[in-house]
């Protein structure tokens with residue numbers, strides 16, 4: 033191997049090296065990885081719902097998300113779901129923020145109350 037070729041390989045290696053210092057890269061536990069993956073999933077779903085990217089999921093965006101996934105005969109059923117899902121605060125803001133969505137999602141997964149508003153996170157509940 034010629035000296036110049038070796039130098040080239042070293043510089044390629046240098047370019048591929050992570051820029052984050054080793055001390056800043058944390059060792060993550062399986063629970064931590066699951067938590068990060070779940071958070072990424074929830075955040076990605078929220079971004080998909082927030083079509084105009086204004087940081088709020090409005091009733092129109094909720095409707096659109098529902099009708100692209102489930103067959104709906106009457107849009108009123110979807111609107112009723114949205115109105116059951118959101119709080120007064122959400123309505124004052126004009127929709128669901130990411131933080132609120134994360135909260136609702138945690139209720140969706142962990143709350144065993146069948147009347148919990150978060151049951152409407154994915155749309156109307158089939159009768």
Ligand SMILES: [Ca+2]
Pocket residue numbers: 082083084085086087088089090093127
């Ligand atoms: Ca929006």
